Amino acid sequence: MASLTVRKLDDAVKARLRARAAVSGRSVEEEIRVILREATVIPPPTAFDDPASRNAASLRDKGFFNVSSRLTKVTVIVGGGIAAYKALDLIRRLRERGFFVRCVMTNAAQQFVTPLSAGSLSNERCYTDLFDASSEFDAGHIRLARDCDLIVVAPATADLMAKMANGLANDLASAILLASDRPVLLAPAMNPLMWNNPATRRNVARLARDGVAMIGPDAGEMAEAGEAGVGRMAEPVAIAAAAARMLGPPQTQAQPLKGRRVLITAGPTREAIDPVRYIANRSSGKQGFAIAAAAQAAGAEVTLISGPVDLDDPPGVTVAHVESARQMLAAVEAALPSDIAIFTAAVADWRVAHAGAQKLKKTEAGVPPLQLIENPDILATISNLRDERPPLVIGFAAETEHLIGNAKAKFARKGCDWMIANDVSPGTGVMGGDRNTVHLLTRGEDGEIRTESFPVMTKEEVAAMLIERIISALPGPAA
Numbered sequence: 001m002a003s004l005t006v007r008k009l010d011d012a013v014k015a016r017l018r019a020r021a022a023v024s025g026r027s028v029e030e031e032i033r034v035i036l037r038e039a040t041v042i043p044p045p046t047a048f049d050d051p052a053s054r055n056a057a058s059l060r061d062k063g064f065f066n067v068s069s070r071l072t073k074v075t076v077i078v079g080g081g082i083a084a085y086k087a088l089d090l091i092r093r094l095r096e097r098g099f100f101v102r103c104v105m106t107n108a109a110q111q112f113v114t115p116l117s118a119g120s121l122s123n124e125r126c127y128t129d130l131f132d133a134s135s136e137f138d139a140g141h142i143r144l145a146r147d148c149d150l151i152v153v154a155p156a157t158a159d160l161m162a163k164m165a166n167g168l169a170n171d172l173a174s175a176i177l178l179a180s181d182r183p184v185l186l187a188p189a190m191n192p193l194m195w196n197n198p199a200t201r202r203n204v205a206r207l208a209r210d211g212v213a214m215i216g217p218d219a220g221e222m223a224e225a226g227e228a229g230v231g232r233m234a235e236p237v238a239i240a241a242a243a244a245r246m247l248g249p250p251q252t253q254a255q256p257l258k259g260r261r262v263l264i265t266a267g268p269t270r271e272a273i274d275p276v277r278y279i280a281n282r283s284s285g286k287q288g289f290a291i292a293a294a295a296q297a298a299g300a301e302v303t304l305i306s307g308p309v310d311l312d313d314p315p316g317v318t319v320a321h322v323e324s325a326r327q328m329l330a331a332v333e334a335a336l337p338s339d340i341a342i343f344t345a346a347v348a349d350w351r352v353a354h355a356g357a358q359k360l361k362k363t364e365a366g367v368p369p370l371q372l373i374e375n376p377d378i379l380a381t382i383s384n385l386r387d388e389r390p391p392l393v394i395g396f397a398a399e400t401e402h403l404i405g406n407a408k409a410k411f412a413r414k415g416c417d418w419m420i421a422n423d424v425s426p427g428t429g430v431m432g433g434d435r436n437t438v439h440l441l442t443r444g445e446d447g448e449i450r451t452e453s454f455p456v457m458t459k460e461e462v463a464a465m466l467i468e469r470i471i472s473a474l475p476g477p478a479a
């Protein structure tokens with residue numbers, strides 16, 4: 001058997017290789033063999049060969065899900081509206097979740113974005129023509145309509161919805177929608193006057209009766225200067241989450257965390273000043289929710305304790321919603337025992353000593369004094385439990401300055417096993433954003449703190465990396 005040595009490999013590539021190997025339940029070396037085997041197979045020259053074998057390698061390189069078996073396929077139909085540019089992000093979001101994505105564009109959509117962009121992002125040809133000789137020799141539009149698990153129309157224009165509601169099929173997109181027996185998710189986007197037009201209202205009602213699912217539109221500023229109202233397309237992340245809910249999690253083969261209990265905290269806490277006011281922070285909960293989804297996909301039994309966030313509960317995860325730090329600690333304690341505890345929540349360090357039973361009123365006495373007292377330290381409390389301490393406790397250190405120094409000090413203080421340091425200073429956009437740059441702090445056998453730094457990644461990629469590390473660190477059967 002031949003051997004191959006690869007030098008000068010990008011750190012990010014190596015991290016992704018390890019993540020996808022862990023999720024596939026293979027060694028890194030075996031994963032690389034599989035990739036090379038697949039990459040060197042010459043696909044048969046058919047117009048519609050099996051996308052699973054052609055694209056498995058590129059899809060898996062994110063490392064979230066094992067996609068070597070049956071791929072979950074999503075057809076994205078892009079309509080001709082300003083929001084078409086967001087459809088490009090939607091393709092990425094769906095692929096990040098492990099779905100195979102095939103794109104179709106209307107003629108009008110091509111005035112806003114190009115099939116080349118959609119094709120590059122989906123790693124698959126973007127279809128545009130109903131009368132396309134290269135795909136119609138075997139009824140291509142029927143194949144496009146049926147060879148998928150879900151059709152997402154984003155943006156769904158007023159025009160496309162009118163065609164759907166009335167059964168028109170005079171272009172590729174509408175022909176696919178008419179010829180399909182798959183579930184359809186529409187993400188409408190249009191000017192508020194178009195959305196509120198009685199014709200659109202009738203079409204929307206008819207489509208709902210026909211069993212078509214819809215997400216959005218949201219309220220907000222429109223592309224047209226000075227216009228606002230209901231009509232903005234839902235955000236790509238929300239559309240991808242809705243698609244995932246309709247489809248269920250992508251097929252996974254390996255369940256390396258099967259039988260493990262994983263406890264995760266996420267989001268901010270709210271500390272009451274009085275019944276209407278509170279102290280909070282900017283945590284979005286996205287990182288903790290991504291970790292919960294990744295742990296669930298790896299087969300773990302996941303309990304997520306979340307502060308107030310604007311996110312949908314991840315499918316298959318037990319979620320407890322709390323407000324304050326004290327409620328969060330109580331929920332964490334109630335969720336024990338656990339094999340792994342990951343504390344991503346941005347828990348308020350302090351709360352108001354005497355929160356008002358009624359709304360505080362402005363009085364002539366001036367500004368009310370707010371005395372702060374310390375909240376329970378959830379990470380330290382759980383790290384120092386005598387009974388029921390999870391075998392692996394992981395803390396997150398969100399810092400705005402002296403990142404590694406502060407994180408090391410926190411690591412030494414808290415008694416947890418690993419610490420993830422992340423820079424949340426305003427310029428990074430980490431708080432509330434979709435990306436994160438993290439450093440993993442662990443202890444070597446000599447007790448020295450080791451720091452491993454990662455490149456900027458999506459929060460889903462950070463989650464996959466962390467789950468991969470956990471899998472490697474937890475040999476042996478579940479507790």
Ligand SMILES: Cc1cc2nc3c(=O)[nH]c(=O)nc-3n(C[C@H](O)[C@H](O)[C@H](O)COP(=O)(O)O)c2cc1C
Nearest residue numbers: 079080081082106108109157158159160189190191
């Ligand atoms: C600049 C511009 C922006 C448009 N934005 C939208 C939109 O957001 N939503 C919509 O329903 N139609 C919008 N339209 C109108 C559609 O492009 C038009 O109805 C087209 O026929 C839709 O074709 P399709 O449904 O096949 O994609 C826009 C048109 C222009 C010129």
